[in-house]
Amino acid sequence: MSTNPTQTDLPDGLLPVVDLDIFLADPESSAAQAECTKAAEALITYGALIVHDTRVTEEHNETFLSLLEDYFAQPTEVLKQDERAQFGYQVGVTLENTEKPKCAVDEPCLRVIERLAPSERPLDIGGHQPDPKCRFFWKMQTPPPYPTAFPSLNMPNVVPAAFTDTWESTLEAWGLKMKEAVEGVARMAAAGLGLEREAFTDAGKYGPHLLAPTASDLTKYGQKDTILAGFHSDLNFMYG
Template sequence: MLEIILQRLSRNSKRCLTSHHWVNPRREVLRYQAVRTMATTHELPMDLPIIDLDLFLAQPHDSPGVAAECRKAAEALVTYGALLLHDSRVSGRDNDVFLDLLEDYFAQPGDALKRDERPELSYQIGATLENTEKPKCAVDEPCLDVIKRLAPDQRPLDIAGHQPDPKCRFFWKMVEKPPYETEFPGLNVENVVPEAPHIRQRWAPTMNQWGNSMKNAVSCLAEMAAAGLGLPESTFKDAGRYGPHVLAPTSSDLQKYGQKDTILAGFHTDLNFLTIHGRSRYPGLHIWARNTGKRIPVKIPPGNYLLVQAGKQLEHLTGGLVKAGYHEVVVNDKTVETIERRKKEFPDRPLVRISSTFFWHLSSDFELKPIPELSERAKKLRIEQLNLGRDEGEEVEYPAMKVGQQVQSELRHIALMAS
């Protein structure tokens, strides 16, 4: 049986790759066996389902085990809006190298960072400095209504008077160029490479190594989710083949913004299709589960695990069957504890919180409109939720539009694109 799994893993793991990242099949079988043991013998971290990508890579996609795992992935996105993904191809070492590089980058003087800004391109490549991006929820009535319907002890930190986020960001596009002329060239532009020699020489290899790891993982998950929802496996992946996918780390200066209850990124959802996170060195990310409305402090297990949340494009395409996941980044007690510990253990390292984040998008020219069968299921689910006493607010309309139009609209709401 072990040899059969080895053969299948060697053959099937190529299907989701978008880079030259490769794995040792025998080692991955052992890891696969280990994660199955963890998932069945231990309490799930954060009460979120663990989806085993190794199973999807190792077995035929028409096998009962893979079909069940795909349904589990889809159900997790519908029920929670989030899940944990296990992928043995992912290297914790790659994430550490990535975090080191971004800490060094954002420790540079402000003038050096400002050279990498591209406001004329709506900050869709290069750097975005602190106090630029605004949380949409601060002035968005549907989002404020979501907050009102949460239990008082489960609400995010108050963003009513919150000014632009004090976080910085860097966008590094990881795009397959479309074989046609896009209607949205501003969303599909060449990357910015920092100028400082000690940064520049490490930049592209490190960003591409870690970015491809997350891109490969989330691309496979898109296939699993489609199959689990009863669609052809390639539905979402094909729709996102030429998407403006972006490795999008954020940076928060904890020397300046390390006080408890500081909002680093206000309560919001992501505008893209799926967001995938690696481990950060500092706690502070909170997500909200759709089914309970409870705030969940994120704790990604060590090793080959990633956190995935649904974004607005997935919500739109499913007609609200899947809802985009809300989240915030704040300085909480655990953040403060980690700050003090790292000051002692790594006194020479910048005190900067880097998020290990990747945004997976649908193609800018793709026609974004609800898939009819999923939209019907969304309406039935809404009625079921109401019967259970779970009010999800006003029914949302999802008009047909190009993905690029949806992105531009969202960018205007968060002050990254001129009206």
């Protein structure tokens, strides 16, 4: 009998923890199958889960975060050199007060908020201005083995001038850890749903996968109830 708690056994406020190590060790084992079922049920019930993946260490995380902290500490005029508005900010930096949260004006998205229990609803963004957060998009996609005119597949990544020695290697290293974990969960979810294990990963093989760290200046926007990123929905399959 499995000793894993069921979804209803979880303490309030906690998400299911899915053990990717068990799946990677032997995807055909009964323990791995139980984890796959848990992953699928968690995504159906909560739309989120916690991943246990020992391939990722705190050192990897600290190296990545330290670089991003140094990057966003630069003056605004320096950061603006990394904007690519002509590509819809889908590579490079998006500075504060640029992105507007969709749900502030989108009726279907507002209906999503209305359906949530009052204790689960986000802060009211009806009069919210553009998000005060910053963000950086770094492409982590696999180039397709054929020519394409699809813009997001042809945009070059942006390497900040002050970090040419470390930027690409650091973002690629952390991005690969994230992508491997997400793809692992996608395989687990597919198996848990009774699909072929590669059903989701094959469908997204050449998709525009992004590493998208965000940053907020709490010396300017640290007041209680400040909305750093407005509630929104989008078309992404899975976030890591």
